[in-house]
Amino acid sequence: MSNKPVGDVRPSQVITTFGPGAIVDLQTLSVIVAGVDEWRKSDEQRIQEPRLERNLGVKYFYSAPPAEGEFNQRPGTMPSYLFPRYQVCSNPQCGTLSEPSEQCFVKHEKRPVFYCQLCKGGGKVPVNPAPFIVACPSGHMDDFPWRDFVHRGPSDCKQPMQLKSMGMTGTVRDLMVKCKCGKERSVGEAFGAKKHQVVGECSRKRPWLGANNVDDNCKHSDLAETLQRGATNSWFPVVKSALSIKDAATPIGKLIAQADPDIISEICDLDDLNLYWKILVKKLPEIDSFSDERLAILDHILKSRGEIETDDADLLLPEWEALRDPNGYSQGERSDFFSQKTEVPEKLRDVITSVVQVRKLLEVRALTGFTRIESIGGPFGGEGEDSDLAPISRNPNLDWLPAVQVRGEGLFFEFDGASLDAWSENVSVRERVKMMINAVLEDSGIDSLPTEQDIREKARFIVLHSFAHTVMRALALDCGYSGSSIRERIYSSVEEGREMSGVLLYTASPDSEGSLGGLIDLGTPERLGGLLQAALRDVTRCSSDPLCASHEPNRHRSTNGAACHACVLVPETSCEAYNSWLDRSLLVPTVAAQDLSYFTPKHLGWV
Numbered sequence: 001m002s003n004k005p006v007g008d009v010r011p012s013q014v015i016t017t018f019g020p021g022a023i024v025d026l027q028t029l030s031v032i033v034a035g036v037d038e039w040r041k042s043d044e045q046r047i048q049e050p051r052l053e054r055n056l057g058v059k060y061f062y063s064a065p066p067a068e069g070e071f072n073q074r075p076g077t078m079p080s081y082l083f084p085r086y087q088v089c090s091n092p093q094c095g096t097l098s099e100p101s102e103q104c105f106v107k108h109e110k111r112p113v114f115y116c117q118l119c120k121g122g123g124k125v126p127v128n129p130a131p132f133i134v135a136c137p138s139g140h141m142d143d144f145p146w147r148d149f150v151h152r153g154p155s156d157c158k159q160p161m162q163l164k165s166m167g168m169t170g171t172v173r174d175l176m177v178k179c180k181c182g183k184e185r186s187v188g189e190a191f192g193a194k195k196h197q198v199v200g201e202c203s204r205k206r207p208w209l210g211a212n213n214v215d216d217n218c219k220h221s222d223l224a225e226t227l228q229r230g231a232t233n234s235w236f237p238v239v240k241s242a243l244s245i246k247d248a249a250t251p252i253g254k255l256i257a258q259a260d261p262d263i264i265s266e267i268c269d270l271d272d273l274n275l276y277w278k279i280l281v282k283k284l285p286e287i288d289s290f291s292d293e294r295l296a297i298l299d300h301i302l303k304s305r306g307e308i309e310t311d312d313a314d315l316l317l318p319e320w321e322a323l324r325d326p327n328g329y330s331q332g333e334r335s336d337f338f339s340q341k342t343e344v345p346e347k348l349r350d351v352i353t354s355v356v357q358v359r360k361l362l363e364v365r366a367l368t369g370f371t372r373i374e375s376i377g378g379p380f381g382g383e384g385e386d387s388d389l390a391p392i393s394r395n396p397n398l399d400w401l402p403a404v405q406v407r408g409e410g411l412f413f414e415f416d417g418a419s420l421d422a423w424s425e426n427v428s429v430r431e432r433v434k435m436m437i438n439a440v441l442e443d444s445g446i447d448s449l450p451t452e453q454d455i456r457e458k459a460r461f462i463v464l465h466s467f468a469h470t471v472m473r474a475l476a477l478d479c480g481y482s483g484s485s486i487r488e489r490i491y492s493s494v495e496e497g498r499e500m501s502g503v504l505l506y507t508a509s510p511d512s513e514g515s516l517g518g519l520i521d522l523g524t525p526e527r528l529g530g531l532l533q534a535a536l537r538d539v540t541r542c543s544s545d546p547l548c549a550s551h552e553p554n555r556h557r558s559t560n561g562a563a564c565h566a567c568v569l570v571p572e573t574s575c576e577a578y579n580s581w582l583d584r585s586l587l588v589p590t591v592a593a594q595d596l597s598y599f600t601p602k603h604l605g606w607v
Helices: 050-056 146-150 187-191 195-199 251-258 270-283 285-304 312-324 417-424 427-443 452-479 525-538
Strands: 023-025 030-033 060-062 080-082 087-089 096-098 105-107 114-116 125-129 132-135 141-143 161-165 175-179 184-186 225-228 236-243 338-342 352-371 400-415 486-493 500-509
Touching: 050 060, 050 236, 050 312, 050 352, 146 161, 146 175, 146 184, 175 187, 184 187, 187 195, 195 225, 236 312, 251 285, 270 285, 312 352, 312 400, 312 486, 312 500, 352 500, 400 417, 400 452, 417 427, 417 452, 427 452, 452 486, 452 500, 452 525
Parallel strands: 060 400
Antiparallel strands: 023 030, 030 080, 087 096, 087 125, 096 161, 105 114, 114 125, 132 141, 132 225, 161 175, 175 184, 236 352, 338 352, 352 400, 400 500, 486 500
């Protein structure tokens, strides 16, 4: 590891694309971004977001260290290690496959590039990183075992190896590993039915935490497999985010913020709260109307002090309250959170109760870890939920996390909870939702039936989620933003006392895109009604129909119903549920289902 720069990434990419543990392909070599242990931190980089800090159990957030100095004279700020260590000579006649310790290659004195010393180029032919690596679902990663692979087992052979393409089919089977001792083998065997046995047991290595860092154990030791070096499934970030709003953005929180802090500091349990209740009421009469909610008040006090853990609902509920009540929670034009109500389109007023233009918002995104092979399960589990969260630091008790602040604008839609509940009671709707739930249960090997609460909860989420994707695609066409720059935030809960049913569609980008007003302009009464109805009408048909509309979750063991890339799927960076739990048949009438949809022909402007 050197302080000389070998490339550059943007601060936001450290959280979403090239964070600790991710491979970065540069012009002349490939590196793996090191853990945060070597980060240079300063007060200027510190990001504060109390709600997110409590949710993640940390004290601080820091942004990536910025580059300093003149262009081409900047020292490196993000530590990284050479990975993979194996390199391949770019001369196809040579194809020498080696790592630096074998001394077949020599590094340039000034530039980050290696040259082959064995081929006829006379030490002037550059080398490229080896194309394959090995990883497992526990997050471990290592060089592909080239020498053991070509010799079909552990070998003491020290002869030079070569990686050559036979140029016959254009597939990975054409790549042959050859050893000067006479052994050779096709790389295609590393991707066959016995791919796990071919690469052997997981080495438990964590090269992003140091060249010699090895984990104590691996529960997926027999599931190591070969990946292409630049494969997207080699690094899935696990990111938690929160909007920057008033810390007390709930009715109870608003009251507690006005209470005497000396009294609040003395309350540690329900007995303390009952003891001080009369004093609280005397100083703050409004709190007496919450007398029957003393447990909720105690819960808020303890969570605000970080004495008990918070969950995702605790993170979303204050945002939900703030978004649906701009008059009570908007912090003004000069703040980080400024919103205004707009008109709900006339034909949608029985299903959408309010629309809010969020003119300014600030989002904090923190990287908590990452997974490999499979992305971690969405809000209701699914594929990848058994993947282990790989650490970004050698310190298991790290009290801070890397984060980034992004600013943008958005549109918030509050749905009518009563109409969602009434719709979810439809027998056909319930059967459709049960199919999707059962697909997850079967994949997880769980032998149980969905509960009434599960069905109601999933039905609500599917409608909100499908609506979000439908409108996001329409917004991207009309507002001028790229599809990947528009994101969703789903507020869905049927839990008593924390019920939510809304969608925030927003742009949040570190650069100028996302704060130019294009999204807000579409939220005006003159444009919103036509946009929403056109968006909903568009997904009644799909270019893949009738195949798409006829998709049955139970037969295909899928958490999606009628949903494909031609109708409602969006870039995965924009979706918080990894493009799962979507079904346009539950959203609008389709060619395969006319009686399941939440939005009726009247809402679509057909009646």
